[in-house]
Amino acid sequence: MQKVNILDIYTDYLLCCPSLKTATELSVLLDKEVSHDKITRYLSSGELSSKTLWLYVKPIYKQVASEDEDGVLIIDDSVVEKKYTDRNEIINWHYSHTECRHIKGVNFMSCIYHTPKINLPVMIEFVRKDKKIVDKETGEVKYKSSKSKNEMFREMVAQCVRNGIKFQYILCDSWFSSAENMEHIVKECGRHFIMEIKDNRLVALNEAEKHAGRFVNIKSVAVEGVPLKVYVKQLNFPLLITKQVFKNEDGSMGYRYLASDDLNLTYWQMTTIYHKRWKVEEYHQSLKNYAAFGKSPTKTVQTQISHFIASVLSYVKLEALRIRTQFNHHALKMKIILRANQAAFKELQKLSTIETAAFVNFA
Numbered sequence: 001m002q003k004v005n006i007l008d009i010y011t012d013y014l015l016c017c018p019s020l021k022t023a024t025e026l027s028v029l030l031d032k033e034v035s036h037d038k039i040t041r042y043l044s045s046g047e048l049s050s051k052t053l054w055l056y057v058k059p060i061y062k063q064v065a066s067e068d069e070d071g072v073l074i075i076d077d078s079v080v081e082k083k084y085t086d087r088n089e090i091i092n093w094h095y096s097h098t099e100c101r102h103i104k105g106v107n108f109m110s111c112i113y114h115t116p117k118i119n120l121p122v123m124i125e126f127v128r129k130d131k132k133i134v135d136k137e138t139g140e141v142k143y144k145s146s147k148s149k150n151e152m153f154r155e156m157v158a159q160c161v162r163n164g165i166k167f168q169y170i171l172c173d174s175w176f177s178s179a180e181n182m183e184h185i186v187k188e189c190g191r192h193f194i195m196e197i198k199d200n201r202l203v204a205l206n207e208a209e210k211h212a213g214r215f216v217n218i219k220s221v222a223v224e225g226v227p228l229k230v231y232v233k234q235l236n237f238p239l240l241i242t243k244q245v246f247k248n249e250d251g252s253m254g255y256r257y258l259a260s261d262d263l264n265l266t267y268w269q270m271t272t273i274y275h276k277r278w279k280v281e282e283y284h285q286s287l288k289n290y291a292a293f294g295k296s297p298t299k300t301v302q303t304q305i306s307h308f309i310a311s312v313l314s315y316v317k318l319e320a321l322r323i324r325t326q327f328n329h330h331a332l333k334m335k336i337i338l339r340a341n342q343a344a345f346k347e348l349q350k351l352s353t354i355e356t357a358a359f360v361n362f363a
Helices: 003-016 023-029 036-044 050-064 149-162 179-188 207-211 267-290 301-325 329-362
Strands: 072-081 091-096 101-114 119-126 131-134 141-144 169-172 192-197 228-230 239-247 253-260
Touching (some): 003 023, 003 036, 036 301, 072 267, 101 267, 101 301, 119 267, 179 192, 239 267, 253 267, 267 301
Antiparallel strands (some): 072 101, 239 253
Protein backbone atom coordinates (compact mmCIF):
# COMPACT_ATOMS: atom_id res chain seq x y z
CA MET A 1 0.00 0.00 0.00
CA GLN A 2 1.45 3.39 -0.98
CA LYS A 3 2.19 6.09 1.58
CA VAL A 4 -0.38 8.46 0.16
CA ASN A 5 -3.01 5.80 0.78
CA ILE A 6 -1.82 5.41 4.37
CA LEU A 7 -2.36 9.14 4.86
CA ASP A 8 -5.84 8.89 3.37
CA ILE A 9 -6.70 5.92 5.60
CA TYR A 10 -5.22 7.55 8.71
CA THR A 11 -7.18 10.79 8.22
CA ASP A 12 -10.40 8.79 7.74
CA TYR A 13 -9.55 6.83 10.88
CA LEU A 14 -9.27 10.05 12.90
CA LEU A 15 -12.82 10.98 11.88
CA CYS A 16 -14.35 7.58 12.57
CA CYS A 17 -13.02 6.20 15.84
CA PRO A 18 -13.79 7.93 19.17
CA SER A 19 -10.96 6.38 21.22
CA LEU A 20 -7.26 7.24 21.46
CA LYS A 21 -5.69 6.85 18.03
CA THR A 22 -2.96 4.22 17.77
CA ALA A 23 -1.21 2.53 14.86
CA THR A 24 -2.03 -0.85 16.42
CA GLU A 25 -5.77 -0.12 16.57
CA LEU A 26 -5.78 1.10 12.96
CA SER A 27 -3.93 -2.02 11.82
CA VAL A 28 -6.50 -4.23 13.58
CA LEU A 29 -9.31 -2.16 12.06
CA LEU A 30 -7.84 -2.93 8.62
CA ASP A 31 -7.62 -6.67 9.46
CA LYS A 32 -3.82 -6.20 9.55
CA GLU A 33 -3.62 -5.54 5.81
CA VAL A 34 -1.34 -2.69 6.85
CA SER A 35 1.02 -3.40 9.75
CA HIS A 36 1.19 -1.02 12.68
CA ASP A 37 4.95 -0.72 12.02
CA LYS A 38 4.27 0.62 8.53
CA ILE A 39 1.86 3.23 9.91
CA THR A 40 4.35 4.23 12.62
CA ARG A 41 7.17 4.52 10.08
CA TYR A 42 5.02 6.81 7.95
CA LEU A 43 4.24 9.07 10.93
CA SER A 44 7.96 9.10 11.77
CA SER A 45 9.08 9.87 8.21
CA GLY A 46 8.82 13.66 8.46
CA GLU A 47 6.76 13.86 5.28
CA LEU A 48 3.87 15.67 6.96
CA SER A 49 4.44 19.40 7.42
CA SER A 50 2.75 22.76 6.88
CA LYS A 51 3.86 22.47 3.25
CA THR A 52 1.96 19.15 3.00
CA LEU A 53 -1.15 20.93 4.24
CA TRP A 54 -0.88 23.63 1.57
CA LEU A 55 -0.30 21.09 -1.23
CA TYR A 56 -3.34 19.15 0.03
CA VAL A 57 -5.69 22.17 0.16
CA LYS A 58 -4.33 24.07 -2.85
CA PRO A 59 -6.73 22.43 -5.37
CA ILE A 60 -9.66 23.16 -3.03
CA TYR A 61 -8.51 26.77 -2.62
CA LYS A 62 -8.28 27.24 -6.40
CA GLN A 63 -11.79 25.86 -6.76
CA VAL A 64 -13.39 28.30 -4.29
CA ALA A 65 -11.22 31.39 -4.75
CA SER A 66 -11.86 34.03 -7.41
CA GLU A 67 -11.28 37.75 -7.98
CA ASP A 68 -14.76 38.62 -6.64
CA GLU A 69 -14.49 36.39 -3.55
CA ASP A 70 -14.77 38.14 -0.21
CA GLY A 71 -11.82 36.22 1.22
CA VAL A 72 -10.07 37.02 4.49
CA LEU A 73 -7.11 35.44 6.24
CA ILE A 74 -7.58 34.69 9.94
CA ILE A 75 -4.54 33.99 12.11
CA ASP A 76 -4.83 32.71 15.66
CA ASP A 77 -3.22 30.31 18.09
CA SER A 78 -4.65 27.69 20.42
CA VAL A 79 -3.45 25.30 23.13
CA VAL A 80 -4.61 21.68 23.30
CA GLU A 81 -3.95 19.96 26.61
CA LYS A 82 -1.76 16.83 26.71
CA LYS A 83 -1.39 16.36 30.46
CA TYR A 84 -0.28 12.69 30.31
CA THR A 85 2.31 13.12 27.53
CA ASP A 86 6.00 13.54 28.39
CA ARG A 87 7.31 17.05 27.93
CA ASN A 88 9.41 17.93 24.88
CA GLU A 89 9.91 21.01 22.71
CA ILE A 90 6.31 21.06 21.40
CA ILE A 91 4.52 19.39 24.33
CA ASN A 92 5.29 21.87 27.07
CA TRP A 93 3.74 24.37 29.44
CA HIS A 94 1.88 27.13 27.62
CA TYR A 95 -0.48 29.85 28.78
CA SER A 96 -4.03 29.31 27.57
CA HIS A 97 -6.08 32.50 27.18
CA THR A 98 -9.24 30.38 27.07
CA GLU A 99 -8.45 28.60 30.35
CA CYS A 100 -6.65 31.64 31.85
CA ARG A 101 -3.91 29.37 33.19
CA HIS A 102 -0.78 27.50 32.13
CA ILE A 103 -1.47 24.01 30.82
CA LYS A 104 0.78 21.26 29.48
CA GLY A 105 0.04 20.68 25.84
CA VAL A 106 0.72 21.76 22.28
CA ASN A 107 0.52 25.42 21.25
CA PHE A 108 -0.08 25.85 17.52
CA MET A 109 -0.80 28.74 15.15
CA SER A 110 -3.11 28.43 12.14
CA CYS A 111 -3.89 30.50 9.06
CA ILE A 112 -7.50 30.11 7.95
CA TYR A 113 -8.65 31.25 4.52
CA HIS A 114 -12.31 32.13 5.03
CA THR A 115 -14.99 32.92 2.47
CA PRO A 116 -18.78 32.58 2.68
CA LYS A 117 -18.25 29.14 1.12
CA ILE A 118 -15.47 27.58 3.17
CA ASN A 119 -13.28 27.70 6.27
CA LEU A 120 -9.98 26.39 4.90
CA PRO A 121 -6.75 25.99 6.93
CA VAL A 122 -3.83 26.86 4.65
CA MET A 123 -0.94 26.89 7.16
CA ILE A 124 -0.11 25.51 10.59
CA GLU A 125 3.00 26.02 12.72
CA PHE A 126 3.93 24.85 16.21
CA VAL A 127 5.41 26.86 19.06
CA ARG A 128 8.66 25.07 19.92
CA LYS A 129 10.14 25.69 23.37
CA ASP A 130 13.63 24.68 22.28
CA LYS A 131 15.73 26.86 24.61
CA LYS A 132 16.52 25.69 28.14
CA ILE A 133 16.89 28.50 30.67
CA VAL A 134 18.06 28.03 34.28
CA ASP A 135 16.88 30.61 36.81
CA LYS A 136 20.03 31.90 38.54
CA GLU A 137 18.28 32.48 41.85
CA THR A 138 16.07 29.39 42.16
CA GLY A 139 17.91 26.98 39.88
CA GLU A 140 14.57 26.14 38.25
CA VAL A 141 14.76 24.93 34.65
CA LYS A 142 12.41 26.66 32.23
CA TYR A 143 11.92 26.36 28.49
CA LYS A 144 11.50 29.20 26.03
CA SER A 145 10.84 29.39 22.32
CA SER A 146 13.66 30.79 20.17
CA LYS A 147 11.02 32.30 17.88
CA SER A 148 8.19 34.49 19.18
CA LYS A 149 4.57 34.12 18.08
CA ASN A 150 4.76 37.54 16.45
CA GLU A 151 7.75 36.43 14.37
CA MET A 152 5.79 33.33 13.38
CA PHE A 153 2.82 35.56 12.53
CA ARG A 154 4.88 37.65 10.10
CA GLU A 155 6.44 34.58 8.49
CA MET A 156 3.02 32.99 7.99
CA VAL A 157 1.55 36.11 6.39
CA ALA A 158 4.54 36.39 4.04
CA GLN A 159 4.27 32.71 3.08
CA CYS A 160 0.56 33.01 2.32
CA VAL A 161 1.33 35.95 0.02
CA ARG A 162 4.09 33.93 -1.70
CA ASN A 163 1.63 31.06 -2.13
CA GLY A 164 -0.60 33.42 -4.11
CA ILE A 165 -3.54 33.33 -1.70
CA LYS A 166 -5.93 36.18 -2.48
CA PHE A 167 -7.48 37.88 0.53
CA GLN A 168 -8.68 41.37 1.35
CA TYR A 169 -7.95 41.57 5.07
CA ILE A 170 -5.94 39.84 7.76
CA LEU A 171 -7.96 39.41 10.96
CA CYS A 172 -6.44 38.70 14.37
CA ASP A 173 -6.86 39.47 18.05
CA SER A 174 -4.93 41.95 20.18
CA TRP A 175 -2.10 39.47 20.83
CA PHE A 176 -0.81 40.12 17.29
CA SER A 177 -1.62 43.85 17.07
CA SER A 178 1.95 45.11 17.38
CA ALA A 179 3.09 48.03 15.24
CA GLU A 180 5.73 45.76 13.70
CA ASN A 181 3.06 43.31 12.52
CA MET A 182 0.93 46.16 11.14
CA GLU A 183 3.94 47.56 9.28
CA HIS A 184 4.77 44.13 7.86
CA ILE A 185 1.24 43.53 6.57
CA VAL A 186 0.94 46.92 4.88
CA LYS A 187 4.48 47.65 3.69
CA GLU A 188 5.98 44.21 3.08
CA CYS A 189 2.90 42.25 2.03
CA GLY A 190 0.67 44.95 0.53
CA ARG A 191 -2.46 43.84 2.39
CA HIS A 192 -5.02 45.40 4.76
CA PHE A 193 -5.79 44.35 8.31
CA ILE A 194 -8.49 44.67 10.95
CA MET A 195 -7.24 43.90 14.46
CA GLU A 196 -8.49 44.15 17.98
CA ILE A 197 -6.20 46.44 20.01
CA LYS A 198 -5.81 46.83 23.75
CA ASP A 199 -7.57 49.70 25.48
CA ASN A 200 -4.30 51.17 26.81
CA ARG A 201 -2.98 51.98 23.32
CA LEU A 202 -1.81 55.58 22.86
CA VAL A 203 -2.67 57.53 19.72
CA ALA A 204 -2.40 61.08 18.36
CA LEU A 205 -5.37 62.77 16.72
CA ASN A 206 -3.34 64.36 13.91
CA GLU A 207 0.19 64.41 12.51
CA ALA A 208 1.12 67.63 14.28
CA GLU A 209 0.27 66.17 17.68
CA LYS A 210 2.14 62.99 16.78
CA HIS A 211 5.32 64.95 15.99
CA ALA A 212 4.84 66.96 19.18
CA GLY A 213 4.59 63.75 21.17
CA ARG A 214 1.06 64.46 22.41
CA PHE A 215 -0.68 61.10 22.67
CA VAL A 216 -3.92 60.14 24.36
CA ASN A 217 -5.41 56.82 25.42
CA ILE A 218 -7.83 55.38 22.86
CA LYS A 219 -10.41 54.91 25.63
CA SER A 220 -10.73 58.69 25.83
CA VAL A 221 -11.30 59.29 22.11
CA ALA A 222 -12.85 56.15 20.56
CA VAL A 223 -16.63 56.34 20.17
CA GLU A 224 -19.02 53.51 19.42
CA GLY A 225 -20.29 53.59 15.85
CA VAL A 226 -17.87 56.30 14.69
CA PRO A 227 -14.54 55.40 13.00
CA LEU A 228 -11.76 57.84 13.95
CA LYS A 229 -8.54 58.52 12.07
CA VAL A 230 -5.53 58.45 14.41
CA TYR A 231 -1.74 58.19 14.38
CA VAL A 232 0.46 55.71 16.25
CA LYS A 233 3.99 56.67 17.22
CA GLN A 234 5.70 53.65 15.61
CA LEU A 235 3.81 53.81 12.28
CA ASN A 236 4.27 56.18 9.34
CA PHE A 237 0.67 55.70 8.15
CA PRO A 238 -2.60 56.53 9.93
CA LEU A 239 -5.10 54.04 11.37
CA LEU A 240 -8.85 53.95 11.61
CA ILE A 241 -10.06 52.96 15.09
CA THR A 242 -13.51 52.40 16.52
CA LYS A 243 -15.18 51.16 19.70
CA GLN A 244 -17.60 48.25 19.72
CA VAL A 245 -20.00 47.70 22.63
CA PHE A 246 -21.59 44.31 23.23
CA LYS A 247 -23.29 42.31 25.95
CA ASN A 248 -21.49 39.37 27.58
CA GLU A 249 -23.15 36.05 28.41
CA ASP A 250 -23.50 37.09 32.05
CA GLY A 251 -25.37 40.25 31.03
CA SER A 252 -22.47 42.64 31.66
CA MET A 253 -21.31 45.11 29.01
CA GLY A 254 -18.14 44.44 27.05
CA TYR A 255 -15.98 46.75 24.95
CA ARG A 256 -13.77 46.03 21.97
CA TYR A 257 -11.45 48.44 20.17
CA LEU A 258 -10.70 47.75 16.52
CA ALA A 259 -8.00 49.20 14.27
CA SER A 260 -7.50 49.07 10.50
CA ASP A 261 -5.17 50.63 7.96
CA ASP A 262 -8.07 50.87 5.47
CA LEU A 263 -9.34 54.42 5.99
CA ASN A 264 -12.34 53.90 3.68
CA LEU A 265 -14.16 51.50 6.01
CA THR A 266 -17.39 52.41 7.76
CA TYR A 267 -18.13 51.28 11.33
CA TRP A 268 -20.52 48.65 10.01
CA GLN A 269 -17.91 47.31 7.58
CA MET A 270 -15.19 47.14 10.24
CA THR A 271 -17.33 45.26 12.75
CA THR A 272 -18.96 43.00 10.17
CA ILE A 273 -15.67 41.95 8.59
CA TYR A 274 -13.97 41.48 11.98
CA HIS A 275 -16.84 39.29 13.14
CA LYS A 276 -15.58 36.68 10.64
CA ARG A 277 -12.57 36.15 12.93
CA TRP A 278 -14.75 33.96 15.15
CA LYS A 279 -14.73 31.33 12.41
CA VAL A 280 -11.29 30.33 13.69
CA GLU A 281 -12.90 29.32 16.99
CA GLU A 282 -15.23 26.96 15.10
CA TYR A 283 -12.13 25.50 13.45
CA HIS A 284 -10.41 24.97 16.81
CA GLN A 285 -13.49 23.31 18.31
CA SER A 286 -13.91 21.02 15.32
CA LEU A 287 -10.24 19.99 15.42
CA LYS A 288 -10.49 19.08 19.10
CA ASN A 289 -13.95 17.49 19.12
CA TYR A 290 -14.30 15.84 15.72
CA ALA A 291 -10.82 15.38 14.18
CA ALA A 292 -9.02 13.81 17.19
CA PHE A 293 -6.32 16.50 17.37
CA GLY A 294 -5.40 15.71 20.98
CA LYS A 295 -6.21 11.99 20.93
CA SER A 296 -2.91 10.38 20.09
CA PRO A 297 -0.42 8.72 22.46
CA THR A 298 2.49 9.38 20.05
CA LYS A 299 5.80 9.83 21.88
CA THR A 300 8.29 11.62 19.60
CA VAL A 301 8.19 15.19 18.31
CA GLN A 302 8.01 14.00 14.69
CA THR A 303 5.16 11.52 15.17
CA GLN A 304 3.26 14.09 17.24
CA ILE A 305 3.58 16.74 14.51
CA SER A 306 2.55 14.19 11.87
CA HIS A 307 -0.56 13.29 13.86
CA PHE A 308 -1.50 16.95 14.43
CA ILE A 309 -1.16 17.78 10.73
CA ALA A 310 -3.13 14.66 9.77
CA SER A 311 -5.84 15.89 12.15
CA VAL A 312 -5.98 19.21 10.26
CA LEU A 313 -6.28 17.26 7.00
CA SER A 314 -9.17 15.32 8.58
CA TYR A 315 -10.80 18.67 9.35
CA VAL A 316 -10.42 19.61 5.67
CA LYS A 317 -12.21 16.38 4.70
CA LEU A 318 -14.99 17.21 7.13
CA GLU A 319 -15.27 20.74 5.71
CA ALA A 320 -15.47 19.35 2.16
CA LEU A 321 -18.25 17.01 3.30
CA ARG A 322 -20.05 19.97 4.89
CA ILE A 323 -20.10 21.80 1.57
CA ARG A 324 -21.26 18.71 -0.31
CA THR A 325 -23.94 17.55 2.12
CA GLN A 326 -24.98 20.84 3.79
CA PHE A 327 -24.59 19.15 7.21
CA ASN A 328 -22.42 20.93 9.79
CA HIS A 329 -19.42 19.17 11.38
CA HIS A 330 -21.35 18.08 14.47
CA ALA A 331 -24.17 16.58 12.39
CA LEU A 332 -21.68 14.74 10.17
CA LYS A 333 -19.84 13.31 13.16
CA MET A 334 -23.10 12.18 14.77
CA LYS A 335 -24.09 10.54 11.47
CA ILE A 336 -20.82 8.59 11.40
CA ILE A 337 -21.22 7.53 15.03
CA LEU A 338 -24.85 6.50 14.44
CA ARG A 339 -23.85 4.26 11.52
CA ALA A 340 -21.05 2.73 13.60
CA ASN A 341 -23.42 2.06 16.50
CA GLN A 342 -26.00 0.51 14.17
CA ALA A 343 -23.33 -1.83 12.75
CA ALA A 344 -22.17 -2.74 16.27
CA PHE A 345 -25.76 -3.39 17.38
CA LYS A 346 -26.43 -5.69 14.41
CA GLU A 347 -23.20 -7.58 15.07
CA LEU A 348 -24.13 -8.00 18.74
CA GLN A 349 -27.56 -9.32 17.76
CA LYS A 350 -25.93 -11.91 15.49
CA LEU A 351 -23.58 -13.05 18.24
CA SER A 352 -26.37 -13.11 20.82
CA THR A 353 -28.59 -15.26 18.56
CA ILE A 354 -25.78 -17.76 17.99
CA GLU A 355 -24.87 -17.96 21.68
CA THR A 356 -28.52 -18.21 22.74
CA ALA A 357 -29.12 -21.12 20.34
CA ALA A 358 -25.98 -22.88 21.61
CA PHE A 359 -27.09 -22.35 25.20
CA VAL A 360 -30.56 -23.79 24.48
CA ASN A 361 -29.07 -26.85 22.76
CA PHE A 362 -26.69 -27.39 25.66
CA ALA A 363 -29.54 -27.18 28.16
